[in-house]
Amino acid sequence: MDINSSNIEQIVKQVLAEMGNRTSAGASSSGNGTIPKTAHVAFLTGLEKFEIKEYPIPEVGDDDILVKVEGCGVCGTDAHEYKRDPFGLIPVALGHEGTGEIVKMGKNVTKDSAGKALKVGDKVVTCMIFKDNPDITMYDLNKQNVGGADVYGLLPDDDVHLNGWFSDYLFIRKGSTIFNVSDLDLDSRILIEPCAVLVHAVERAKTTGILRFNSRVVVQGCGPIGLICIAVLRTMGVENIVAVDGNEKRLAFAKEMGACASVNFKDFKGIEAMADGVKAAFGGYLADFAFQCTGSPAGHSNIYKFIRNGGGLCELGFFINGGDATINPHFDICSKEITTVGSWVYTLRDYATTFDFLKRAQAIGLPIKKLITHKYPLEQINDAFVTNLKQEGLKIAIVNK
Numbered sequence: 001m002d003i004n005s006s007n008i009e010q011i012v013k014q015v016l017a018e019m020g021n022r023t024s025a026g027a028s029s030s031g032n033g034t035i036p037k038t039a040h041v042a043f044l045t046g047l048e049k050f051e052i053k054e055y056p057i058p059e060v061g062d063d064d065i066l067v068k069v070e071g072c073g074v075c076g077t078d079a080h081e082y083k084r085d086p087f088g089l090i091p092v093a094l095g096h097e098g099t100g101e102i103v104k105m106g107k108n109v110t111k112d113s114a115g116k117a118l119k120v121g122d123k124v125v126t127c128m129i130f131k132d133n134p135d136i137t138m139y140d141l142n143k144q145n146v147g148g149a150d151v152y153g154l155l156p157d158d159d160v161h162l163n164g165w166f167s168d169y170l171f172i173r174k175g176s177t178i179f180n181v182s183d184l185d186l187d188s189r190i191l192i193e194p195c196a197v198l199v200h201a202v203e204r205a206k207t208t209g210i211l212r213f214n215s216r217v218v219v220q221g222c223g224p225i226g227l228i229c230i231a232v233l234r235t236m237g238v239e240n241i242v243a244v245d246g247n248e249k250r251l252a253f254a255k256e257m258g259a260c261a262s263v264n265f266k267d268f269k270g271i272e273a274m275a276d277g278v279k280a281a282f283g284g285y286l287a288d289f290a291f292q293c294t295g296s297p298a299g300h301s302n303i304y305k306f307i308r309n310g311g312g313l314c315e316l317g318f319f320i321n322g323g324d325a326t327i328n329p330h331f332d333i334c335s336k337e338i339t340t341v342g343s344w345v346y347t348l349r350d351y352a353t354t355f356d357f358l359k360r361a362q363a364i365g366l367p368i369k370k371l372i373t374h375k376y377p378l379e380q381i382n383d384a385f386v387t388n389l390k391q392e393g394l395k396i397a398i399v400n401k
């Protein structure tokens with residue numbers, strides 16, 4: 001056996017954890033007692049390299065919650081981290097679009113962040129780690145989004161190690177936000193986080209006063225974000241939606257999701273022709289409102305041409321810095337009097353709204369769960385990321401057995 005310092009460290013931690021288990025018996029409620037001593041975590045240990053590591057499951061304290069992970073979506077942010085480590089987090093336990101079942105919780109934990117009762121066996125998702133920031137609350141719509149806050153799956157490694165949803169157990173500590181979503185099935189729960197991004201974007205768009213019933217709306221970019229955008233618009237009564245993308249398969253899915261027409265920008269040469277294409281798709285009108293859901297600077301530059309005078313724009317495609325985009329302030333903004341909002345991540349309130357959105361979308365027959373095109377077990381996480389980078393599917397998910 002190859003004994004090195006990290007092995008010894010692990011053995012010591014395991015012994016300490018077991019001692020903790022004995023001394024604090026009765027301090028926490030637990031489920032059926034089948035919790036293993038160790039958890040498996042997919043650690044990104046280098047660029048494009050996950051390794052499954054085994055760590056002792058720490059003693060669950062009075063304010064802690066141990067969750068058995070059922071699944072977690074792969075996000076664009078994860079893919080950036082996998083390829084280039086822009087956040088400098090390696091080695092890191094990734095996975096922030098996860099969900100699972102409470103298997104043990106401390107005696108101080110009684111309710112979720114929306115005030116709903118919590119018990120062992122409930123299915124949950126986490127949002128941000130609160131850190132006592134008074135500007136982030138559930139109930140004030142005007143409070144800031146959760147950008148910059150800590151989330152499980154993007155935390156620096158620490159002594160607990162069970163910090164990301166690409167694992168079989170997640171250790172949730174005091175100060176975290178958690179929601180009881182037992183009334184949603186697994187696929188819906190995996191889609192909560194990306195859907196919250198669009199619930200927030202549409203809330204931002206509504207602040208312009210331009211987005212209404214029967215507005216003509218362009219959604220540019222039909223990756224998961226654009227497709228969910230169409231679904232959110234449909235659930236709030238916007239039906240006149242034109243999807244813009246360069247991929248016919250994605251455009252076909254956009255129509256399934258509720259777009260009434262699609263424009264493949266590859267069919268047009270130059271932005272004026274493309275704008276005419278959008279106009280034709282609306283029966284001779286430009287859009288009242290546009291959602292820019294690509295990460296392409298050219299996509300940002302072009303979209304103004306699709307919007308009527310006095311229309312609105314929500315830019316939500318640049319979750320990371322994708323470079324500068326050129327616009328003509330006179331033609332694009334000033335003379336047309338375009339109202340623009342940016343949107344990034346979501347507020348806690350949007351997160352809770354998203355649970356209802358998912359139910360409503362399915363109630364009106366939108367194929368929201370078809371967004372998950374690939375499922376991999378935890379051991380095949382490297383393959384999952386290769387598939388994700390090839391951009392063959394839409395949402396790739398890790399699903400535990």
Ligand SMILES: [Zn+2]
Binds near residue numbers: 077
């Ligand atoms: Zn994400």
